[in-house]
Amino acid sequence: MREMLSETYERYRDVQDGRVADYIPALAEADSGWFGLSLTSATGHRFSFGDAQLPFSIQSISKAFVYALVVQELGHVEVRERIGVNNTGLPFNSVMAIELNGGRTMNPLVNAGALATTSLVPGTTWDEKWDFIHAGLSKFAGHELEIDERVYESEMETNTRNRGIARLLESYGHISLDPMQVTELYTRQCSLLVTAEDLATMGATLADGGDCPITGIDVVDPSVSRDVLSVMATNGMYEASGDWLFEVGMPGKSGVSGGIVTIAPGKGSLATFSPPLDAAGNSVRGIRATRHLSNKLGLNLFAST
Numbered sequence: 001m002r003e004m005l006s007e008t009y010e011r012y013r014d015v016q017d018g019r020v021a022d023y024i025p026a027l028a029e030a031d032s033g034w035f036g037l038s039l040t041s042a043t044g045h046r047f048s049f050g051d052a053q054l055p056f057s058i059q060s061i062s063k064a065f066v067y068a069l070v071v072q073e074l075g076h077v078e079v080r081e082r083i084g085v086n087n088t089g090l091p092f093n094s095v096m097a098i099e100l101n102g103g104r105t106m107n108p109l110v111n112a113g114a115l116a117t118t119s120l121v122p123g124t125t126w127d128e129k130w131d132f133i134h135a136g137l138s139k140f141a142g143h144e145l146e147i148d149e150r151v152y153e154s155e156m157e158t159n160t161r162n163r164g165i166a167r168l169l170e171s172y173g174h175i176s177l178d179p180m181q182v183t184e185l186y187t188r189q190c191s192l193l194v195t196a197e198d199l200a201t202m203g204a205t206l207a208d209g210g211d212c213p214i215t216g217i218d219v220v221d222p223s224v225s226r227d228v229l230s231v232m233a234t235n236g237m238y239e240a241s242g243d244w245l246f247e248v249g250m251p252g253k254s255g256v257s258g259g260i261v262t263i264a265p266g267k268g269s270l271a272t273f274s275p276p277l278d279a280a281g282n283s284v285r286g287i288r289a290t291r292h293l294s295n296k297l298g299l300n301l302f303a304s305t
């Protein structure tokens with residue numbers, strides 16, 4: 001397996017397409033050459049290659065895992081009614097996606113739906129809510145995750161658009177907490193530091209029906225994992241989710257710092273890290289490497305042979 005990862009690394013390491021995100025100033029410092037691959041099986045075996053132990057902020061990938069924690073608390077029906085499950089066909093930070101849908105969010109994996117999902121996190125104070133998110137994502141990863149305070153501060157100084165989205169949702173009555181508090185919680189969850197290895201473990205927890213294969217801890221129920229994987233399949237790569245599912249054939253979730261986590265249900269998870277992004281905000285090397293490995297390993301869920 002490690003040879004297959006190293007072959008994939010060599011194959012795509014020289015790809016020069018894409019641009020490192022710079023709308024969050026601290027992210028612009030990333031090296032465009034960073035490239036890591038990691039795979040964790042549902043039985044807890046791990047294989048890595050390249051920059052798989054380099055920490056980076058999780059960004060949008062946190063949305064899938066916070067969604068899992070909220071569905072675990074509130075249930076399939078309530079969260080589906082409040083947040084939605086359909087693709088917006090629009091960029092991840094779209095305001096039109098709210099306006100065109102009568103003020104409601106469309107899915108939990110773009111900013112509007114993620115802010116609304118984070119507003120549903122249990123807890124009476126901001127600190128309690130933060131502890132819930134921090135502890136929950138750490139359980140998925142199998143160890144306590146740290147925060148990148150620089151990325152957090154950098155995004156807090158520049159996240160006027162997310163504040164606007166949260167305010168707009170408030171105006172429609174579709175957010176259940178003070179919009180500025182929600183934006184702060186959401187920005188903090190996006191600043192949690194992970195490595196490609198952590199992401200592969202987090203994904204393998206979903207692949208294994210919610211049990212972390214490294215610690216054996218039951219993080220969420222199998223029915224919750226199933227819900228998360230279906231919204232990842234339809235929405236995980238924003239408006240490019242159709243292209244992704246067509247090429248890779250598995251649920252995946254990307255983030256602007258360059259991570260992608262992909263899940264083979266029942267089998268395990270592959271994570272990639274490479275900062276240069278395409279126009280939709282998905283890692284260019286990550287997409288190519290995952291597509292290649294999906295084909296090589298026969299993981300496309302829609303293939304009959």
Ligand code: GLN
Pocket residue numbers: 059060061092093111155162187190254255256257281
């Ligand atoms: N924190 C980022 C934002 O809200 C996450 C976006 C992303 O990874 N696509 O803009």
